Amino acid sequence: MDTFEYISASHRVVFGTGTLQQLPSMLKTINATSVLILCTPQQIATAQQVQSIIGHDVGVAIFSDATMHTPTHITDAAVLVAQEKGVDGIVSVGGGSTVGLGKAISIRTGLKHLCIPTTYAGSEMTPILGETENGRKTTRRDIRIIPTSVLYDTDLFKTLPVNLTVYSGINAIAHAVEALYATNRNPIIELLALEGTRSLVEALPVLQTDDQNTEARYKALYGAWLCGMCLGSVDMALHHKLCHTLGGTFNLPHAETHVVLLPHALAYNASTPATAGAMAKLAGVLPGSEGDAVKGMNALYKRLGIDLNLKGLGMAEEGVDEAVDIALANPYKNPRGLEREGIRELIRRAWTGEEAG
Ligand code: NAD
Numbered sequence: 001m002d003t004f005e006y007i008s009a010s011h012r013v014v015f016g017t018g019t020l021q022q023l024p025s026m027l028k029t030i031n032a033t034s035v036l037i038l039c040t041p042q043q044i045a046t047a048q049q050v051q052s053i054i055g056h057d058v059g060v061a062i063f064s065d066a067t068m069h070t071p072t073h074i075t076d077a078a079v080l081v082a083q084e085k086g087v088d089g090i091v092s093v094g095g096g097s098t099v100g101l102g103k104a105i106s107i108r109t110g111l112k113h114l115c116i117p118t119t120y121a122g123s124e125m126t127p128i129l130g131e132t133e134n135g136r137k138t139t140r141r142d143i144r145i146i147p148t149s150v151l152y153d154t155d156l157f158k159t160l161p162v163n164l165t166v167y168s169g170i171n172a173i174a175h176a177v178e179a180l181y182a183t184n185r186n187p188i189i190e191l192l193a194l195e196g197t198r199s200l201v202e203a204l205p206v207l208q209t210d211d212q213n214t215e216a217r218y219k220a221l222y223g224a225w226l227c228g229m230c231l232g233s234v235d236m237a238l239h240h241k242l243c244h245t246l247g248g249t250f251n252l253p254h255a256e257t258h259v260v261l262l263p264h265a266l267a268y269n270a271s272t273p274a275t276a277g278a279m280a281k282l283a284g285v286l287p288g289s290e291g292d293a294v295k296g297m298n299a300l301y302k303r304l305g306i307d308l309n310l311k312g313l314g315m316a317e318e319g320v321d322e323a324v325d326i327a328l329a330n331p332y333k334n335p336r337g338l339e340r341e342g343i344r345e346l347i348r349r350a351w352t353g354e355e356a357g
Contacts, residue, residue: 002186004184004185004186004187005184005186006186006188006189006233007233009125009127009143009146009229009232009233011146011147011148011149011150012026012029012148012149012150013149013150013152013225014026014149014150014151014152015152015221015222015225016152016153016154017153017154017155017214017218018153018155019151019152019153020049020050020053020116020151020153020155020156021053022151023050023053023054023091023114023116023151024053024054024055024058026114026149026151027054027058027089027091027114029149030089030112030114030148030149031088031112032058032088032089032112032114033058033088033089034057034058034060034085034086034087034088034089035054035058035059035060035087035088035089035090035091035114036060036061036062036063036078036081036082036085036087036089036090036091036105037050037051037059037061037062037063037090037091037092037093038062038063038064038066038078038090038091038092038093038094038098038101038102038105039062039063039064039066039092039093039094039098040064040065040066040067040094040095040097040098041064041065043064043093043094043098043118044062044064046093046094046118046156046159047062047064047093048062050091050093050116054091059091060085060087061081061085061087063077063078063081063082063101065077065078066092066094066097066098066100066101067097067101068097068253068254069097069100069130069131069132069137069247069248070097070100070101070103070104070129070130070131070132071131071132071133072104072131072132072133074101075101075104075105075108075131078101078105079105079108079109082105082109082111083109087111088111088112089111089112089113089114089148090102090105090106090111090112090113090114091113091114091115091116092113092114092115092116092147093116093118093156094116094117094118094119095117095118095119095121095168096119096121096122096123096254099115099117099121099123099124099147100123100129100130100131102115102147103123103129103145103147104129104131106144106145106147106148107129107142107144107145112148113147113148114147114148114149114150114151115147115149115150115151116150116151116152116153116156117150117152118156118157118159118160119160119164119168119255120165120168120169120171120172120200120220120221120223120224120227121168121171121172121224121228121254121255122171122172122175122224122225122227122228122231122232123228124147124150124228125146125150125225125228125229125231125232126145126146126228126231126232127141127142127143127144127145127146127232128140128141128145128231128232129141129142129145130244132248136248137244137247137248139244146232152221152225154214154217154218154221157217157220157221158212158217162207162208162211164255165204165207165208165211165220166204166207166208166259166304166306167255167256167258167259168224168255169200169203169204169207169220169223169224170200170204170255170258170259170262170304170306171254171255171258171259172196172200172223172224172227172228173196173197173200173201173223173227173262174239174240174243174258174262175193175196175227175228175230175231175236175240176192176193176194176196176197176226176227176230177193177197177239177262177266177282178230178236178237178238178239178240179192179193179227179230179231179233179234179236180193180194180278180281180282181237181269181274181275181278181279181335182234182235182236182237183235183333183335184234184235185234185278186234189229189230189233189234190281192226192227192229192230193226193227193230194281194282194284194285195223195226196222196223196224196225196226196227196229196230197223197227197282197285197286198223198285199219199220199222199223199226200219200220200223200224200227201285201286201287201300202216202219203216203217203219203220203223204216204220204300204304205303205304207220208304208305235333237269237332237333237334237335238265238268238269238334238336238338239258239261239262239265239266239269241327241332241334242261242265242323242327242346242347243257243258243261245323245326245327246261246310246315246319246323249319249322249323249326250314250315250316250319250323251314252310252313252314252315253313256308256313257310257313259306259308260308260309260310260313260350260353261346261350262297263294263297263298263301263355263356264346264347264349264350264356265346266293266294266297266356267294267346267356267357268336268342268343268346269334269335269336270293270294271336272335272336274335274336275335275336278335279292279293279294280293282296283295283296286299286300287299287300288300288303294356294357297356298355298356298357307353308353309350309351309352309353310347310350310351310353311351311352311353312353315351317351319351320344320347320348320351321344323347324340324343324344324347327343327347328340328343
């Protein structure tokens with residue numbers, strides 16, 4: 001029997017359909033009377049919807065320049081607007097890029113941060129912030145980074161394009177997969193990881209053919225929330241490190257990079273006896289696995305018709321060896337040791353798009 005530690009985040013989460021209407025009362029609860037609303041240029045209409053619900057006297061301005069990988073010059077500009085407007089809180093509405101900007105502003109200024117996620121990336125559940133300065137991305141963990149409150153409204157996912165629904169959903173599953181074999185895993189997180197994966201695995205194929213299916217949309221967001229808690233609670237390993245390395249070095253899209261690498265990182269780690277228990281549990285929630293997690297993941301990809309590879313995402317072939325060097329440069333915890341040949345084969349397969357195994 002294992003000895004373990006479980007640390008829970010103390011922030012309020014409201015989950016449901018049509019919950020956006022609860023935003024005024026949620027802001028009151030955290031004593032935010034005047035807020036800056038954050039979004040990307042693509043989601044200004046959603047930010048305006050938020051502003052109309054809370055009123056222009058509370059939602060005093062919209063900052064719509066949130067960008068992938070949280071560049072610090074964008075944060076500088078947003079902080080300036082927050083100061084000019086004299087706000088006492090921020091509301092981020094969007095995917096991981098917008099949530100990241102909210103986190104960056106709140107850790108710098110101490111402003112309360114209410115977060116309204118619109119993808120399944122899970123950043124709202126983590127005390128982690130990745131920022132980019134002069135082309136270099138660095139990541140830090142600080143409990144003050146976690147948003148003050150989170151509002152999940154399944155209605156906001158009606159506009160998420162089908163391909164991003166699938167890719168972002170797999171991004172969430174990746175958090176659960178690595179939580180199952182994390183060195184600091186615990187029974188609570190294991191339950192969340194398995195339930196989160198089960199939920200997403202059921203929902204994604206339905207959403208792919210019927211993207212307005214309300215039950216599946218609810219199930220997907222519920223699963224993503226649980227997977228986000230996994231990401232925020234235990235250490236991630238090879239898969240997340242590779243995504244970080246490749247995403248940052250080759251400027252690859254976030255969710256798609258997760259999708260390409262997950263089966264290969266899973267296969268790499270499945271080959272050590274240290275993960276046998278985790279793999280058996282994962283296989284139990286993957287239909288078609290026949291007790292083999294890698295086979296189950298490949299079956300899920302086949303069912304979802306996923307056909308992505310690093311080459312298609314724009315990474316040059318010379319990048320394979322460069323990626324291996326970077327992946328091995330800074331050692332980190334992983335259930336299987338980091339072996340050059342094995343890592344090279346993993347990245348090579350991900351580059352060509354061969355089936356994982
Ligand atoms: P994203 O936030 O970049 O969104 C991708 C695009 O989809 C954007 O144009 C966005 O406006 C649009 N979009 C989002 N939701 C939509 C919706 N419901 N309807 C229509 N369009 C919508 O993508 P992402 O994958 O959510 O986030 C990626 C970023 O988040 C990366 O920078 C990554 O590093 C970061 N991230 C951080 C953590 C963490 O814990 N720190 C966790 C996960 C992701």
